[in-house]
Structures are given as structure tokens and as C-alpha cells.
Amino acid sequence: METVRRGTFYNRSLERALQILNAFDTESQSLGLGQLSDILKLSRPTIFRLCSTLQEYGFLIQDQESKRYSLGMRLLELGSIVLDSFSLRAVASPHLSRLQMNLGKTIFLGILERDELLYIDKREAPESRITFTAHIGARRRPYWGMLGPVLMAYLPDEEIERLLQKSPLILATKKSITENDKFIEWLRQVRDQGFVIDVETTLEGITGVAAPVRSFSGKVVAAVGAAFISTSVDSKGLKKVIKETVAAALNISRELGYSDRIERPIPL
Known part of the structure; x- marks a missing residue:
């Protein structure tokens, strides 16, 4: 009542x-x-x-x-989400600002929470010709944009299938992947190379690069990414975006206590 x-x-x-x-x-x-x-x-x-x-x-x-x-354990799960989000944002903040300054692109930080992509931080590009509607606190489908594929790529296969069943792939642009088999294969490629290049699968004319952020245990807990107008970056510029984004994600991970003894070299 x-x-x-x-x-x-x-x-x-x-x-x-x-x-x-x-x-x-x-x-x-x-x-x-x-x-x-x-x-x-x-x-x-x-x-x-x-x-x-x-x-x-x-x-x-x-x-x-x-x-x-x-x-019950549900309280522990919720508490860990809150703790991770607060500590993650505090640790990531200077790295996101530095990444934005180095690239001049819009930078996002996101996590998977309640089976959705949740944006927990953002740095707008100065004098950007486009305004991204995703804001801090916004939620999207778990596979959305550049951050979603990174976050999903490191999940167990059965979890990926569950999320795709709950949130079926939709046609957002002519380049969107709408077949589960092709999307899962793409996730394997993302996992193997350690970053994603999302070319206009969510927004026409927009490309994004994202990389995983890991906790001390090695678990992927977040993704950091840079979004920009596709035509504004050539092949050389794209390599720089990849290198800087992967480096920022790795530096955040290290501050969270992550140590990778078999560290993948940062792409050149």
C-alpha cells in the first residue's frame, strides 16, 4: 500500500x-x-x-x-558492482582524459550490468562535428557499438548465447551484423586480437575502437573506446587510435592490479 x-x-x-x-x-x-x-x-x-x-x-x-x-549472494553481487564502478571510474578518469587529449576523439567507458551495456564515463571531443547521444548512465543492448563487442567477447559461450537470445541482434545500419553465427565469429576475432574496430555497425558514418579493461584477477570488467567520424581518420590515424586506446585500457587495468605475464604487444 x-x-x-x-x-x-x-x-x-x-x-x-x-x-x-x-x-x-x-x-x-x-x-x-x-x-x-x-x-x-x-x-x-x-x-x-x-x-x-x-x-x-x-x-x-x-x-x-x-x-x-x-x-544472500545477490547483495554481494550488487555491492561488487557498486565498488567496481566507483573504483573503476576513479582509476580510469585521468587515463580517459589523457586519451581524449591525445586523440581528440570522444571517449567512452562502459561495463556490462544487468545484461546491458552501461556507460559509466565519457569525454567529449572538443569542437566535435557530431554529438553522441550515449551519456553517462545510458543503457544499450549488450552488443551495442564498440564497447559491447569487447565486453561480450570475453564471456563464456553459453553466456554470449543467452545474451543474444535475450537481446536479439537488430539491423541498425547496412553494416550491422544480424546473424548470430557471424557475430560470435567476430567476437572470437576481437578476443584474439585484443581490441575491436567497429565500422559503422551501429551508427552510419561512425567508427569506434575499443579495448578491454581487466581487474586484478584478469577478468574483463569494462571497456574503453574512442568514437569518431569514419572519414576523419585515415589508415595511419586508425593505427594511432588503436595503439592509444589499447594502451589506455592496459594502463587502467594495471592500476586495478592486473598483471599479464604473457603480455600482448600494443599494436603499432
């Missing part, structure tokens, strides 16, 4: 669910139904219904023997 409280829309059931989560701390890592009922001053049937819903979505787990609840 929604009521108005302090000038905002207020949901009592949601509040109670959040109170259940907040009842857990380092001193109370597992709680029984009766304990939660006493803490929240709510009936056991109400607590049970709320806990069952939270358990269904992974926010709580229940020990089958003791019947006590504890916080």
Missing part, C-alpha cells in the same frame, strides 16, 4: 523488506523468524512472507536445518 510521506511516494512493504536486510550486521549474521519478528515488531506470518520473497530473489538464504536466515 502506497501512502504519501514527507512529500514522497512511500511503500510500506518495501520499507519492511529493507528493515529485514538492515537487521543483519557483523554481530547478527544469521537470524531466525522469531528474532526478526521481535526486532521489527511485526507478526511472524508477515516476516515469513517478506523473507520468502527476499529469498526468492537471492537477497536472503535460509539454512534448512536451523531455519535461520542470512544475507
Whole structure:
């Protein structure tokens, strides 16, 4: 039931669910139904219904023997996303600015979050002849643009297939890849070479170059890319964009703790 409280829309059931989560701390890592009922001053049937819903979505787990609840892995997953995003942006920020200054192109930083490409940082090119609609916080299909293929290329095959089933490839331009087999083969090429050159598959007349950013464990956690008008860069200029973008992604990765003993040379 929604009521108005302090000038905002207020949901009592949601509040109670959040109170259940907040009842857990380092001193109370597992709680029984009766304990939660006493803490929240709510009936056991109400607590049970709320806990069952939270358990269904992974926010709580229940020990089958003791019947006590504890916080679920979904909270850890969400917390790691927040932590990674904040630390990632802080680490990447100077490198993105430097990359933008070196190339004079629009620079993006993105991650995969909730099965979508999420833009978490951006540097506009000065005096750019085109304005990109993608902004910080914007979401796109997981394969979108230059960042999406990089982020998808390093996923397990079954995860790639799941994402393509959930978000089928669409025809955005005459150069868009709309067949799953061809797209997956392209992802393999991206993974092998360590970067992507996206030539007008999403926007007419726009090319993008992107490279993966890795965490200390070696997992690809983000992608950094440069976008520009296709006709503004010749073959020599494209080589520079690739070299600078891959170098920026590698430098960000190193600051995140990544160390590649068999390091692929930066393309010349």
C-alpha cells in the first residue's frame, strides 16, 4: 500500500523488506523468524512472507536445518558492482582524459550490468562535428557499438548465447551484423586480437575502437573506446587510435592490479 510521506511516494512493504536486510550486521549474521519478528515488531506470518520473497530473489538464504536466515549472494553481487564502478571510474578518469587529449576523439567507458551495456564515463571531443547521444548512465543492448563487442567477447559461450537470445541482434545500419553465427565469429576475432574496430555497425558514418579493461584477477570488467567520424581518420590515424586506446585500457587495468605475464604487444 502506497501512502504519501514527507512529500514522497512511500511503500510500506518495501520499507519492511529493507528493515529485514538492515537487521543483519557483523554481530547478527544469521537470524531466525522469531528474532526478526521481535526486532521489527511485526507478526511472524508477515516476516515469513517478506523473507520468502527476499529469498526468492537471492537477497536472503535460509539454512534448512536451523531455519535461520542470512544475507544472500545477490547483495554481494550488487555491492561488487557498486565498488567496481566507483573504483573503476576513479582509476580510469585521468587515463580517459589523457586519451581524449591525445586523440581528440570522444571517449567512452562502459561495463556490462544487468545484461546491458552501461556507460559509466565519457569525454567529449572538443569542437566535435557530431554529438553522441550515449551519456553517462545510458543503457544499450549488450552488443551495442564498440564497447559491447569487447565486453561480450570475453564471456563464456553459453553466456554470449543467452545474451543474444535475450537481446536479439537488430539491423541498425547496412553494416550491422544480424546473424548470430557471424557475430560470435567476430567476437572470437576481437578476443584474439585484443581490441575491436567497429565500422559503422551501429551508427552510419561512425567508427569506434575499443579495448578491454581487466581487474586484478584478469577478468574483463569494462571497456574503453574512442568514437569518431569514419572519414576523419585515415589508415595511419586508425593505427594511432588503436595503439592509444589499447594502451589506455592496459594502463587502467594495471592500476586495478592486473598483471599479464604473457603480455600482448600494443599494436603499432
